[in-house]
Amino acid sequence: MLLLRGINVGGHGKLPMAELRALLEGLGATGVQSYIQSGNVVLSDAPAVEQIEAAIEAGFGFRPACLLIGADDWRAAMEADPFKEARETPKLLHCFFCARQPAADILAVEKALENGERAELLGRVLYFHAPNGMGKSKFPAKVERLLGTPATARNFATVAKLAEMLDTP
Structure with a gap:
């Protein structure tokens, strides 16, 4: 990928x-x-x-x-999603894929969240649930600084579609 x-x-x-x-x-x-x-x-x-x-x-x-990102790592990231209940609205659930293992201060990450947002860092993926939408959140603009590494986000609808494409040549 x-x-x-x-x-x-x-x-x-x-x-x-x-x-x-x-x-x-x-x-x-x-x-x-x-x-x-x-x-x-x-x-x-x-x-x-x-x-x-x-x-x-x-x-x-x-x-x-x-x-x-290797196919196995992509599938593992999808399965590791800690906010599975948020998949009902997959455009509000995002995965920030990191270029390197983040050197994040998880407390600083948690402090940057607002309005019911949730985030969890698992390996090189930061899972982010923005119940009011990504466009209304201030968190994405801070992610790379907080994680100390370049990152790119995809909503869960895209993550799932790409996983499907991996399985259909």
């Missing part, structure tokens, strides 16, 4: 998915499938993150942060 951070958002970091798929195939990736326009790619034989970032920069003029 390849996640790109900050592409096709508000007119910045424009990267058409067809061109991204072609770029990845040109780098040797196989079974390349994208989901929606926000940089979600299921693939096999993935090149190194640095190689992907450099190729995007050379071809599109910007360098998005990329995160590779």
Whole structure:
């Protein structure tokens, strides 16, 4: 699984998915499938993150942060979700996938939560339930600072769809 951070958002970091798929195939990736326009790619034989970032920069003029997550790790992250009851509204439940193991002060994370929000850090995934919606929360803007590592979030509907894509070549 390849996640790109900050592409096709508000007119910045424009990267058409067809061109991204072609770029990845040109780098040797196989079974390349994208989901929606926000940089979600299921693939096999993935090149190194640095190689992907450099190729995007050379071809599109910007360098998005990329995160590779193995299929087993993706499924494990989905299963480890501590807020399973929140899956009834999957767009309010998010997974922040971290580039490195966070060096988080969990008390600082908890202090940053508001209005019934919940967060739990398990390994390299921060699970975040925002009952009033991600757009109304101040927490996402603080996540990387609190965790001490780059991170990219996906709502649980996207996490589940990508898991489904892993199982359907």
